[in-house]
Amino acid sequence: MRRIVLFFMMVFLSSGVLAEGFSLHDIQGKTHTLAAYRGKWVLVNFWATWCPPCREEIPDLIELHEKHKDLVVIGIAMDYRDPAQVKRFAEDMFISYPIVLGDRRIAAQIGDVPGLPTTYLYNPQGKIAAFNVGALTRQAVEKYIKEH
DSSP states (O other): OOOHHHHHHOOTTTEEOOOOOOEEEEETSEEEGGGGGTTSEEEEEEETOHHHHHHHHHHHHHHHHHHHEEEEEEEEOOSSOHHHHHHHHHTTOOOOSEEEEHHHHHHHHOOOOOOSEEEEOOOTTTTTEEEEOOOOHHHHHHHHOOOO
């Protein structure tokens, strides 16, 4: 319940703000832009391999990515030393959504990352709909999308 409350407490400008957009390159070499996902919800999750709450939410993010065709999940790995370690971690966790190797420049395209995990949710019109610092659940995201 605490996670759901935190997620909804952090609703970011309920009327939505048009995002400047982003252009991200994942570890497979594919480019992801906000404009390319118009018509879909886009969940951008900043995380780290060493972060327990980040690791805890990964199975829910995988399920969201695989279950909802109207939702795109993009993971941005932060605070890493070796890109190969991030790739191995993603493989070991069976992460099926795109993983981007993040840094300050990448984060600046999305927004503030005050802690890990941090998640931004864009609505199908490309506007920021919600912002959350801390772990979230599949159920909280599904409920938010259903209500909006």
